[in-house]
Amino acid sequence: MQRVVVDANVLVSVITRSIEQQRESAKALLVRAADGELTAIVPQFVVFETTFVVVPGVLLIDDCPWKRVLDLCRRHSIRSRARPWSPSPRTRDTTR
Secondary structure (H helix, E strand, C coil): CCEEECCHHHHHHHHHCCCHHHHHHHHHHHHHHHCCCCEEECCHHHHHHHHHHHCCCCCCCCCCCHHHHHHHHHHHCCCCCCCCCCCCCCCCCCCC
């Protein structure tokens, strides 16, 4: 399956509706991901950047318990459309 890394511009375009053509392209990409045609990868820093742009004055901190969040997502995901998450060999913590 095709994988696409989503930039903050994609999310900001959909949220702010500033440039119609850009918004339509961004929306089409996200719809394809929602329909399972491709995998949209949204890095953590993209979420932070999008929040900073859309909601000025927000203080962003990175103290989220990501392992717990991913465990909860795995338990509550739509199992028919989502594959269980597992770290790739490049991201697996080998220090334990």
